[in-house]
Amino acid sequence: MAPGSPQKFSLWTLTAMVVGSMVGAGIFSLPQAFGRATGPFGALIAWTIAGVGMLMLAFVFQTLSRRKPDLDAGIYAYAKAGFGDYPGFLSALGYWSAALLGNVSYFILIKSTLGLFFPVFGDGNTVPAIAISSVLLWLMHTLILRGIREAAALNTIVTFAKIIPILLFIVFVGLGFKADVFAANFWGGEEVSFATVAGQVRATMLVTVFVFVGIEGASVYSRYANNRNDVGIATVLGFLGVLCLLVLVTILSYGVLLRPDLAALRNPSMAGVLQAVVGPWGAVFVSVGLLISVAGAYLSWVLLAAEILYSASKYQTMPRFLSHENSQGVPSNALWLTNIAVQIFLILTLFTQYAFRLALELTSSMILIPYFLVAAYGAKLAFSGETYGRDPAARRTDLAQAAIAAVYTAGLIYAAGAQHLLLTTVIYGPGTILYIIARREQGKRIFTFPELALFVLAALGACVGIYSIVTGGIAV
Template identity: 80%
Template sequence: MASETSGKFSLWTLTGMVVGSMVGAGIFSLPQAFGRATGPFGAVIAWAIAGFGMLMLAFVFQSLSARRPDLDAGIYAYAKAGFGNYPGFLSALGYWSAALLGNVSYFVLIKSTLGLFFPVFGDGNTVLAVATSSILLWCMHFLILRGIRQAAFINTIVTVAKIIPILLFVVLVAFGFKADLFSMDFWGGSEVAFGDIAGQVRATMLVTVFVFVGIEGASVYSRYARNRADIGIATLVGFLGVLALMVLVTLLSYGALSRPELAALRNPSMAGVLEAVVGHWGAVFVSAGLVVSVAGAYLSWVLLAAEILYSASKYGTMPRFLAHENGNGVPSRALWLTNTVVQLFLILTLFTQYAFQLALELTSSMILIPYFLVAAYGLKLALGGDTYDRDPAGRRGDLLRTAVAVIYTAGLIYAAGAQHLLLTTVIYGPGTILYLMARREQGKSAFTPAELWLFLIAATGACIAVYLLATGVITV
C-alpha cells in the first residue's frame, strides 16, 4: 500500500466507511422487523438500550485507537492483544463470517425488492435471483481488484446517494404521520405488562445488532488513516448520524400503518410504508434507493472482509497466502476467498424459505463474540492501568464506559439464544483449520491448554449443530 499522506483516507472517507457499512439492508427492513416484535413504546426502549450500549462500544473503539495506535487491524488485533492468538483468530473469523453473511443478505434483499415488480425473483431465493446475484457479485469483485482506494472513493459517493432517499422517506412519512394510529399500538398489546415489554425488546436485539454492524469500519481501516485521531471521530459521527435515521424510520412507520400491517409487509418494508403514505411511486422510490444502498453496503463489507483476512495473515493468525497483494495493492487472495464463500452461501439460499431473516440473524450472532472481546479488552486495559500513565484522569471514565460495553455485549449474546450461538460453532469449529495452517507455517504449537478447551467447545458445538440440523431438530 502507498504510504504517502496523499494516499491515505481523510476523516470524511473514514466516516463514509462507517456510514456506508452501517446503512445497508437493515434500515430498509426496520418497519416490518419492529412491527413483528413490539409497539412504539417497546421500540423506544429497544433503541435507547441499543443506542446507549453501542455508543459505549463506539467510545471503546475511540479509546483503543488512541491508546493502542500500534494495532492497525482494529477489531481482530484488540482481541489478540488482550486474550491471545486463538481468541484473536476467532474474532477475525467471526467478523469475516458476519461480513460474508451480511453480503448474502444484501443480495437476497435486492432480489426480493425486484420481486415486488418481477415475481420470478420471488423472495430473493429463486434460481434466477441467485444467478443474477452471482453476476453482480463477480462484477463487484473485479471492480475492487482494480484498487481499494478507488473502491473507497466510489463508496463515499454511494453513501451520499443512498442517504438521500432515506431522508426523503423520513420527511414524507412525517408529513403523513397519524397520531391516533401511533397511539393505538403504543404498548404493543392490549395491556401494559413489564414482562411483555421485556420480551418484545429482547425480540428486537438481533435486529438492532444487525443494523449497527459496521460501527468499527474506521477502526478496521486504521492503517489507511491520514490522522489516527480521525478514527475515533469518524466512528462517533457516523454512529450518531445513523442512529438518528434508524430511530426516525422505526417510530414514524407506526404512524403510517398499524402494527399488524407493518408485521405483514414484505421486505423492504420501508417501501410498503411509503406506498401507504404517498401511493405506488413511494414503493418504487424506496426500492430504487435500496438497490443503491445495498450496492454501497456490499462494497464496504467486502472490503472489510478482505481487509480482516489480510491483516490477520500479516499478524500470523491466518495462513500466509492471504497476505498477498496484487499490483493495485488489493489483498486479492483474501478477496477471492471471501467472494467464493459468499457465492456458496448464495447457492445455499435456494434451500431455505426465509433466506433474508436467516442471514440477518446469523450475521448478528457471528459479530457478537468479536464485539464482546473488544469491549473486554478495553475493560482489561482500564482495570490494569496499561496505557494510562500519561492520562490517569481518563481511566475512571473509560472504566465506566468499557464496563457498560461489556455488560451490553454480554447481554446481546444472551438475547441471541442458544440456537443461534450453536449455529455459529458450525463456522468457528471447522474454520479453525485456517488457524492450524498458520500455526504450522510458523512451526508453533497449535493451542495453549486454555485455548485447547476453547477449541473443544467450538468443535463439540459444531458436531451437535450439524446433527440437529441433519435430524431436523433445528431448521433453517
C-alpha cells in the same frame, strides 16, 4: 502503484465507511419489525438501551484507536492483544464469516426486491437470480482489484446516494404524521404493565443488532487513516448519524399506520408506510432506495471481509498466502477467497429453502463475539492502567464505558440463544484449520493449554451442531 504503498483516507471517507457499513437492508424493514413487537413507548426504550450500549462500544473503539495506535487491524487485533493468538483468530474468523454471510443475504435481497417487478427472480433464489447475482459479484470483484482507493471513493458516493431516499422518507412521513394514530399506538395496543413493556422491548433487541453491525468500519481501515484520531471520531460521528435515522424511521411510522397494519406489511416495509402517505409511487421509490442501499452495504462489507483476512495474515494468525497484495496494493488473495466463498453459498441457496434466514441469524450471532472481545479488551486495558499513566479520571471513564459495552454485548449473546451459539461453532470448529496451517508455517506451538480447551469446546460444539442439522434437531 507498488504493493503495500499507503493509500490514505480522510475523516469523511472513514465516516462514510461506517455509515455505508451500517446502513444496509435493516433500516428498510424497521416499521414492520418494530410494529410486530411493540408500540412507540417500547420502541423508544429499546432504542435507548441499544443506543447507549452501542455508543459505549463506539467509545471503546475510539479509546483503543487512540491508546493503541499500533494495532492497525482494529476489531481483530484488539482480541489478539487482549486474550491471545487463538481468541484473536476466532475474532477474525467470526468477523469474516459474518461479513461473508451478510454479503450472501444482500444478493438474495436485491433479487427478491426485483422479484416484485420481475417474477423470474422469485424470492431471490431462482436460477436466473443466482446467475445475475454471480455476474454482479465478479464485476464488483474486478472493480475492487483495481484499487482500494477507487472502491472506497465509490463507497462514499453510494453512501450519500442511499441516504437521500431515507431522508426524503423521513420528510414525507413527517408531513403525513397523525398524532391520533401515534397516540393509539403508543402503548402497543396491550394492557400497560412492566412485564408487557419488558416483553416488547426484549422482542426488538436483536433487531437493533442487525442495523448496528458495521460500527467498526473505520477501525478495520485504521491503517489507511490520514490521522489516527480520525478513526475514533469517524466511528462516533457515523454511529450518531445512523442512530438518528433509525429512530426517526421507526417512530414516525407509528404516526401513519396502526400497529397491526405495520406488522402486516411485507418487506421492505418502509415502502408500505410511504405508500400510505403519498400513493403507489412511494413503494417504487423505497424499493429503488433499498437496491442502492444494499448495493452500497455489499461494497463496504466485501472490502471489510478482505481486509480482515489480510490483516490477520500480516499478524501471522491466518495462512501466509492471504497477505499477498496485487500491483494496486489490494489484498487480492483475501478478496478471491471471500468472493469464492460467497459464490459457493449463492449456489447452495438453490437447494435449501431457509438459507437466507439462516444467513441473517448467523451474521448477527457471529458478529457479537468479536464485539464482546473488543469491549472486554477495553475494560482490561483500563483496569490494568496500561497507557494511562497519571490520568485516573480518563481511566475510570474508559473502564465504565467498556464495562457497559461488555455487559451489553454479553447480554445479546445470551439473548440470541443456545441454538445460535451452537451454530456458530459449526464455523469456528472446522475454520480452525486455517489457524493450524498458519502456526505450522511459523513453526510455532499450535495451542496453549487454555486455547486447546477452547478449541475442544468449539470442535465438540461443531459436532453437536452438524448432527443436529442432519437429524433435523436444528432446522436450516
